[in-house]
Amino acid sequence: MRRHPTLAVQVRDRLRALIAERGLRPGDRLPSENELIALFEVGRTSIREALKLLEQEGVIQARHGDGRYLTSQPSLDxxxxxxxxxxxxxxxxxxxxxxxxxxxxxxxxxxxxxxxxxxxxxxxxxxxxxxxxxxxxxxxxxxxxxxxxxxxxxxxxxxxxxxxxxxxxxxxxxxxxxxxxxxxxxxxxxxxxxxxxxxxxxxxxxxxxxxxxxxxxxxxxxxxxxxxxxxxxxxxxxx
CATH class of the missing domain: 3.40.1410.10 (Chorismate lyase-like)
Incomplete structure (x- = not known):
């Protein structure tokens, strides 16, 4: 039986596409959680889980009190x-x-x-x-x-x-x-x-x-x- 990706994984992939579509570069700030909730029409939990996946993959990094940014060095898995x-x-x-x-x-x-x-x-x-x-x-x-x-x-x-x-x-x-x-x-x-x-x-x-x-x-x-x-x-x- 084929297993479908979880909602968090789907949102993560949509975030990757958004990064490419907007031409964001290392050091650029991602949209806020509230902006992503409105854009993707999903709950805050799914947004945070997707962002955590991107952090674990080295794509973004969180700055306390200042949002999330694309990492300055590629970490490609x-x-x-x-x-x-x-x-x-x-x-x-x-x-x-x-x-x-x-x-x-x-x-x-x-x-x-x-x-x-x-x-x-x-x-x-x-x-x-x-x-x-x-x-x-x-x-x-x-x-x-x-x-x-x-x-x-x-x-x-x-x-x-x-x-x-x-x-x-x-x-x-x-x-x-x-x-x-x-x-x-x-x-x-x-x-x-x-x-x-x-x-x-x-x-x-x-x-x-x-x-x-x-x-x-x-x-x-x-x-x-x-x-x-x-x-x-x-x-x-x-x-």
């Missing part, structure tokens, strides 16, 4: 079963990040890349390397690979700083699911130089192959999440 892009993930927590394109190239794929993306002979692969920063701190370093034929426009005419999922969808390719693996790693010397980060810190590497609804591989990604700012969770059940 996400269910591993939820498929979302980094841009969407940050927005759901009310955070924005500077997205820097480090490199974008189209080249002949190697054997491993050809097998991952099931590329036909002669098909080139696009390699997109990007870095997300928050207040000058590296949050996420990513390398994405996808078939060149998915994007009809010249590469230098595309804005690569936005959501890659959205860009693919605009060209008629919708990501439906992904096969993922996550593990803790340290950056190698080259990667550490690219992100201007010490090598001794732990990063969470999320490796994914994204498919459309027909099972066709659209995108292979390696996302390195800084371990002090990201965590992933999942629900485990006994058979």
């Amino acid at each position: 996400r269910p591993l079963t939820r498929l979302e892009g980094v841009t969407e993930m940050l927005a759901s927590r009310g955070h924005t990040a500077d997205n820097t394109v480090l490199d974008i190239t189209a080249a002949e794929p190697d054997r491993h890349q050809r097998e991952l993306l099931q590329l036909p002979p002669g098909e080139a692969v696009v390699r997109l390397e990007r870095l997300r920063r928050h207040e000058d701190d590296a949050l996420l370093y990513s390398v994405d690979l996808f078939p060149r034929s998915l994007i009809a426009r010249p590469l230098d005419e595309v804005d690569w700083t936005g959501s890659l999922f959205r860009l693919l969808a605009e060209h008629g390719h919708n990501v439906a699911y992904a096969v993922a693996q996550v593990r803790a790693v340290t950056l190698d010397e080259t990667q550490a130089e690219r992100v201007a980060s010490p090598r001794d810190g732990a990063w969470l590497l999320l490796v994914q192959t994204h498919h459309d609804s027909a099972g066709r591989p659209l995108l292979y990604s390696e996302d390195y999440h800084r371990g002090t700012d990201f965590s992933f969770h999942l629900v485990r059940r006994r058979d």
